[in-house]
Amino acid sequence: YQNLFRAVLQRHEVRETETVHPQIMIWGTLEARVQGADLVILGGLNDGTWPAQPPPDPWLNRAMRKAAGLLLPDRKVGLSAHDYQQAVAAPRVVLSRALRGAEAETVPSRWVNRLVNLMEGVPDRQGPQALALMRSRGQVWLDRAVAFDTPVAPVPPAPRPSPRPPVGVRPKRLSVTEIKTLIRDPYAIHARHILRLRPLDPLRPEADPRLRGTVLHEILERFVREGGGQGGGQDALLAITDQVLADRVAWPLARAIWRARIEKAAAAFLAFSANTGGHPVLIEAKGAVTLPGLDFTLTGKPDRIDLLADGRLMLIDYKTGAPPSAKQQKHFDKQLYLLAAMAERGGFAELGPTEVAELVFVGLKAELKLSQTTLVGGEIDDIWEEFTQLIASFAKADQGYTARRAMEKQTDVS
Template structure:
């Protein structure tokens, strides 16, 4: 058709259309919680209206409250299209009908079970009365097998193992695995395919090649590391850079920056960043950290990159979107993206996709039509990448992994259809939210009703049965703890399949094992690193204690907004120390006027929070600071009420340090608090902001938490009470054990009651002291001579341990814990 000289409208891409919809929503309602999601739904609804030829007047006549709002948005969108002389991609056929278009040749429609009203109208006009030819291929199925599996993963593994076996027997067969939930379960299915068909890629660093299978589902561009890493680098333009983005850049293989930084240096930089515990960092701070870590090349490269980053000021810098994209591309080139290694077939396609994303984003310039700021430009690029779907090109393969729609019209020798349970087949209806349901039923719009979905599923099922010689149908009999049955659209097969092996293919790699349980050389005459914390971890697992306290292996802290649990614990200990330095004893506490006591507490808390923020180099926003001060004041005032209810006492040791020898070990000890009671005996107090368990002091002849027992051993006969001060919100109390004749608050139990289940049970506190000394001395004597092995005392120790990547206990014994 010759369009020369005609008034041809501008064709909008899908991304440009979404931008227009967002403009409509922004102009009509700024209070929407998810305007982008709503814009995608509006785009989908208008597509249905065009495809099913629903006039606006007919829509208005059947409108309900939700539809009326949609009509307002739709009319505003239509006005924008007319003003800018634009049409959307799905309107092209509708516009062509207004032109003198004719098709004189024969048209054959291959496997078109039904046409939309727009498609029917287009063919009627284009063919000028000539009837199209509908062509359908058929095979008669000879065998139908049905099987059920415990869950979806077992089902997918069985199907994939079956396909591999079939192809090993006859590589010329055409095999299909059909999964109705392919898009939702894509990552899981791809992982199982990889393990089954290419297990060697899980254990080597060889380049990936096209796999021996084709998957019809596409990925969002941001799911590819080479794309997401490029976007992460561009976040360096932000004033506050997310720590996760920095982590990806440091460890990415697609930049030249980290090439000069070995894994140890990158890890040290990452640890410096995470030690700040802030979720964001500024580029100037990052450059300073690289300098401190001695990464000269990385420091210089980041400094050079920072010269291209726009300087922030009160007056926002405005440029065209194209100019911003040009800057972003320069920054990627400066950083050496996509690296200097040879790209494999996957990476090459993904790197080429980046230019398509940049071009698509640049096309938004014609819709925006005004200068924008840096943040807006980065957001447009991020959204374009997220909304760009890409299907990796692979070699032709006899195995196809398909969704339901992609399987229509294709012939195979054998098919395995997954997910054929009664909950998912027929699918549940999903009517459009903006078109009245009666109108959707009248127009026969897909997914509008249960009846429509039943007919659709029947039609698809009949096609499968007529397109294949041998069909295998499976379903998972449980899903989220609910029982599932076979879809009623399938009769029981000729044979009931036995459960196929569902374990992934084993990967056999030659490995060299070296058993090295020798100790790191330590000077046993010096204090043991970690003190009582080492003892506690050693009792739980020897390897954990050595890894954490001797080899200093620690998981980097997670960035948080405000203060985390560790910060709050440190801060509360500090405030309690300062508070009792001023109050000193219970008598002084009782003499305080309540208002003056609150003023003392509030002033002290405010000063110590500010001090902690400075010393720890943690930024605490005014809002979070005020909330933390209020929280701490509430905790302290409630706790002081408990202290008032106790018999008289005086605080004599407050966050004091001392050394203590037990067995062959010397421990550095720091008491939280030691109280002197009215009779002259001592009480050990240990502050806790988390869970407390007195039974951990003595349980089946073992001491699982030695901290308080060790504190008690330091003073031997003088100590008559040991207690946890539980400062946990909603659960504040003094809990512990005391000698039988000591007068103390009732939540502290006598020895005979606290450990009554122990055999033999200590009869008084002195016997408890002697028992603690005996048990802990044996542990201390063993430490220098025992091998360093991962020997967790219970599964809970492993579940709560951050050393798993180091000790690999989970890999060696996956059933542990």
């Protein structure tokens, strides 16, 4: 019944009255029949709009309607003519129409054509002169409308926002995931950490990508903590998946789709997890490193760190989308590189300073996709030096937080 009731209501349109000015009113023909005004603007004087085209009748033609005693469509045209005649008799009237519609040029309303033909046909009563005066008065308003869109002088583009707040209020602590934003869109860091702006939660929560990422990380974290990182079975992974989805995802369709994706990639993930050449030693553990002389702390929480047989580390990060390319990791998405630098500098108390051998992004979208980077000598030190210079530049008073400095796509939003 609820769907039927809504369908019936959606057949009709109820216009909401908007108060633009106390002396300006927007009426339909029905309201204009019983009211008057000193100045009346008649809009939409095109054939097919005023008067409107009669609705097609696939069942009865005109003769059959007349034989059945039904009203002919011409009756509505007659009512439109009556409305026009009443409105055009106001003390001051503006007749307006669009020269072109969405697809083609329009045809003037029959009321306008009749008026123009009548005035042009009585030269002995100065009809053409009166028509020319009417058009000249209308042209004044058309010229004003064109002037609105015609700049008097070239308008220079507004400068890109780049606020420079006092150094004392600039953020002294950022996570490794925020460094990408600091590089691509520094203004987003300014908005979040200095202006303290936060997006409002949606009025109607949905199963969005952010929730999908949170759920995936929780599933894999629990699976690895319970021994799955060393060859645990697919049944155990799917059992944890079902439990987490039931607890965290309230949308049955999303639960079914996300479970199917995990099930499809499960075998490949288990094979990767069992053949990393090491064993998990750190799972979702927080770490921090302070930059000497800059009063700045970098924080991070790696998804997983494996200890390899040679005593070095492998850092693993899970992605619900496609992993970043090698160039993106070097220049923008430096998350794993910075986590590796933190690990080598003792940023994780449970491990102490330990050399990192490999970085791995695990993409779990529809199928498992790996992006593995084997580190070479000095590579992490170079990344850390670039990062230190970046933070040092924002510690200067003349360095601004420029908006959208190096966005990957124009449609991206920080």
